[in-house]
Amino acid sequence: AQSVAQPEDQVNVAEGNPLTVKCTYSVSGNPYLFWYVQYPNRGLQFLLKYITGDNLVKGSYGFEAEFNKSQTSFHLKKPSALVSDSALYFCAVRDMTGHSGAGSYQLTFGKGTKLSVIP
Amino acid sequence: KAGVTQTPRYLIKTRGQQVTLSCSPISGHRSVSWYQQTPGQGLQFLFEYFSETQRNKGNFPGRFSGRQFSNSRSEMNVSTLELGDSALYLCASSFTGTSGGASYNEQFFGPGTRLTVL
Numbered sequence: 001a002q003s004v005a006q007p008e009d010q011v012n013v014a015e016g017n018p019l020t021v022k023c024t025y026s027v028s029g030n031p032y033l034f035w036y037v038q039y040p041n042r043g044l045q046f047l048l049k050y051i052t053g054d055n056l057v058k059g060s061y062g063f064e065a066e067f068n069k070s071q072t073s074f075h076l077k078k079p080s081a082l083v084s085d086s087a088l089y090f091c092a093v094r095d096m097t098g099h100s101g102a103g104s105y106q107l108t109f110g111k112g113t114k115l116s117v118i119p
Numbered sequence: 120k121a122g123v124t125q126t127p128r129y130l131i132k133t134r135g136q137q138v139t140l141s142c143s144p145i146s147g148h149r150s151v152s153w154y155q156q157t158p159g160q161g162l163q164f165l166f167e168y169f170s171e172t173q174r175n176k177g178n179f180p181g182r183f184s185g186r187q188f189s190n191s192r193s194e195m196n197v198s199t200l201e202l203g204d205s206a207l208y209l210c211a212s213s214f215t216g217t218s219g220g221a222s223y224n225e226q227f228f229g230p231g232t233r234l235t236v237l
Contacts, residue, residue: 034226036228041230042230042231043123043125043209043228043229043230043231044209044211044228045228046225046226046227046228049225090162092162106152106164106167106175106177107152107154107162107164107226108164109161109162109163110161111161112161112162
């Protein structure tokens, strides 16, 4: 079965410093990987995805993520953190368990990492 | 385009009652998925509907059910509510895209319905 691990419950970073939110995954077959962000009392907002191609994926709001197949990681990064980046971040993988037909899929999420950017 | 809408946004019920939540996907999206989010269990997949058919289901008891209408709107129902059903229920609609020759689904989430069971 697919799984996603986000080893840090919370990450604190000073405004202007680079940030990294870690994610490792376990899948059978080719991984389809996603990052979502959730602000308080809001749903999930899509940040970026890796399907195939370049290992460095650029997404919304200046975020990027690096796919590393050998380390089965998909860490989220940003060169310069903003206070407004403070939120809950989820890594997810397309889960083929129970796949019941073409296009059918579900996302398996990590537990989430709370990012706090300190002014 | 309007985003995914969910109604109601907040709901308070008591144990034993049943509840119905509604989700309207983005226009043109035919797939709707439901997720439960709790502090303890995180985000868990409930089920996915496509063209009025359930084509994938997570590990939830039969008290959780859903359906999709011909206009792609979806409802989920929870019967005989338990305290542990208190959660944020998220709906996501998706379309199929391609990237580098590979097809994938990109999901867009609604704001969720906060269900509190007393």
